Amino acid sequence: MHPVSKAEAVSAVQRSGPAALTRRGKGGMRRAEALAGMLCVAPWALGFLLFTGGPMLFSLVLSFTRWNLLSPPKWVGLSNFQTLFVKDPLVWHSLLVTTLYAVLAVPLAVALGLLLAVLLNQRIRFLSFFRMLFYLPSVVSGVPVALLWSWIFSPNVGLLDGLLGLVGIRGPAWLFDPHTVIIAFVIMSLWGVGGSMVIYLASLQGIPPHLLEAATIDGASAWRRLVHITVPLLTPIIFFNLVTGIIGALQMFVPAYVMTQGGPNNASLMFMLYLFENAFQYFRMGYASALAWVLFLYVAVLTFLLFRFSGRWVYYEGMLKSDN
Amino acid sequence: MEAHGYARPGGGGLWGRRPVQRAIGLSLTYAVLTVGGCIVLLPALWMLSTALKTSSQIFTVPIEWLPRPVVPGNFLTALRMIPFGTYFLNSTIVTVLATTGTVVSSSIVAYGFARLRWRGRNAVFYCVLATLMLPAHIMLIPKFILFRYLHWINTLLPLIVPLWFGTPFAIFLLRQFYTTIPLELDEAARIDGCSRLGVWWRVSVPLLQPALVTVALLSFHAHWNDLIDPLIYLHSNRLYTLSLGLLSFKGEYNTYWNYLMAASLVAMLPVLLVFYVIQKYFLKGIQLFAGLSG
Incomplete structure (x- = not known):
């Protein structure tokens, strides 16, 4: 002191x-x-x-230059941005694909992580074991994951189609079908939900128990307590997972790079993959930088809007009032 | 009434007070966890099964879950094929120092954003978030040039030092956690004569324990598994981290899948161990809340 x-x-x-x-x-x-x-x-x-x-x-x-990494960069003014906005349809296509992926993956991850955390915040048998079990998939990383998922999604003989076959459904070709490749990536992304589950578990420790007890005594059902007490008090953390989830999903790269290379027929051409190809395969560093800044602006605007409208649903117990 | 901060089967638990409700709720919990658990366990079992196979058994269709013969010796072979001890030590040095730096610096920076009023606070906070939004790949080359200028290439420094200045992810997460603590606590401590540093150390840090250990875990996890940075900045074998060292099983012509899986499983253990220790913090709850209402 x-x-x-x-x-x-x-x-x-x-x-x-x-x-x-x-x-x-x-x-x-x-x-x-x-x-x-x-x-x-x-x-x-x-x-x-x-x-x-x-x-x-x-x-x-x-981003205002042309640079192949070998000779010095050459100033080209707005030419990169002109190409990007007007001449290159793949930019818009990949932005659309990436957005679709984010729109599907992020809300599902937010909800699933929260559900797991609430279930794993009870006094039950084998609690530590169950928590480790659900964190486990997010620990597996790198090459084994890519191999693993290629096997899970392989048409007909793969794990997923095998399981679907058991209940009499003929599974799709997943990574080889333009209609399902994004869904496959969404399923795969839910595997890593352990990270957000831990964050929710931590935030659940801050919920005053007397509030839940009072609601129980007043006869509120489990569902009503979840919706009216737990979730509102967790909104700052849900908001965090939403914002970082969107930032992360819009930069999704590794699975697309390792497993599909953007295929089939560019159906999984994620924006970051297209950027990476430009930078390190076609050696168009200037153009890739322009792409990066377009993605930056897109994410920044989305995040700003999320913050702007967060006042309507995020409840801050201890937020400083005056902002100057 | 007990003063635990987490939902309990009885009393103010998740499911309600009547025994029937509790029984139904708990059965539902076990059912969901068991089914979900089987689904998430499958890949780990597959890794384990692959790690125990001879190279000719690996890609058999249909998959052989229980390999014949079982080769537990693969684990020893895998750990002898690479300088496992050196890699493990390097990973430990990088991860422990980077994690400590992240937790210490980010908790202080986040406090400045969440609990203290100053002009331009929100604008600067948006800048912190903005650094998350520019794709990391585009920064690879400029960063390499910067670290080469500093003569940090082929040292562990680029993997450690920047983390001591706060990381955006941790700053944002801890800021959100700070905002869930009622301001009245800070004010009460101030009136009782606590300095600002004292409020941070005696009020905020104890209440944020679950959040701080979470940041520590996620940071440990991220640095232990990080591949890109070691790949770019470390060139001599004696400096390799474990995640980088595992790549040597994936040869140009031949990948030793069984050894790769065996070594990967061993490499996962420290993260799981840290998780096991950390999740115990999610049982205690925050007792201070008991005396706070009204």
Whole structure:
């Protein structure tokens, strides 16, 4: 504890109670608070200047150039953006495909993660075992995952079609069918729901138990308590999973790169895959940078809208009121 | 009444107070968890089964779940094929230092965004989020140039140092958690004579324990499994991390799937162990809430 601030606070309270604490010396307190706030954020600002800001600016400049990585970049003005918006239909196609993937995958992941967390927040037998079990898939990564899913989705002989066959359904060709390839990726993405499940589990610990108890005594059903108490109190965390989920889904890359290479017939040409191909296969670094900044603006606008309308449904117990 | 912070089968539990409701609810829970558990366990079993096969058995159709013969020796062979100890040590150094940096720095930065008022706070916070939105691939080359300029290529530094300045994902997550703590707690502590640093350490950090261990877990997980950064910045074999080292099973002409699976399973264990330790924090609940209402 800081001796000076303690003495200050004590004398202020003695003089005229807690209310005076905020009125008296408001300017000085506000200034000290602002200073403390900026000091807290300073590490990030320093890190941004050192490691992130430069490379970001560099890529922005590159988006106005033509650069094949071998000869020096050549300034071409807005030509990349002209190609991108007017001449290259694959840009819009891949943006559409990626958006479709995000629209399907993100809400499902948000709901499934929450459901698992609520179920795994009870006092049941083998609790640690069940929690580990549902976290397990998100731990498996890299090459084994790609191989695994190629096997699960392989037409007719694969695991999924095998299971569907048991109930008499003739499964689709999944990764080889333009109509199902996105759905296959959505199913695959739900495998990694363990990460958001942990986040929900952590946030469930902050729900005051007396609220749930009071509602139970008043006769509220399990469903009503979930919808009217648990979910509203978790909205800041649901919001977090929604925003980071959308940012992540719109940058989805590895599965498309490893398993389909964008096929069949470009049906899974994710935006990041198209960007990657431009950058590291056709060596059009300038064009790829322009693509990156278009994706950046798209995600930024979506995120801004989410924040803008979050006031309507996200409940912050301890949000500072004045924003200046 | 007990003061636990998580839903219990009895009292204020998830399902209600009547024994019938509780029985139905719990049966439903077990049913969903068992069916779901079988589904998620299948891939792990498949990995295990592949790890125990000879190379000729791997791609048989239909799949042979219980390989004949079972070759548990694959695990030893796999760990001897690569300098497993060196890779494991490198991974441990990188992951522990990067995780510690992430938790310490991000919790302080997030506090500045969530609990203290200053001009431009929201604008700067959007900048933090914005760094998540520019695709990482496009930054690969500029970042490589930067680290080469710093003479950090072929050292572990690019994998550790930047994490000590706060990571956007962790900052955003912890900011959201801070906002779930009532402001009255901070104010009460301030009136009782606590400094701002004291409020952070004595009020926020204890209440945020579940969130902080979650950030630690997710960060540990991400750095343990990270492939891209080690691939780009580490060139000598003695610096390789485990995830990078596992690639050597995937040769140009031949992939040793059984050894790859065996080594991958061993490589997964530390993350699962950390998860096991961490999830115990999700049982205690936050007792402070008991005295707070009204």
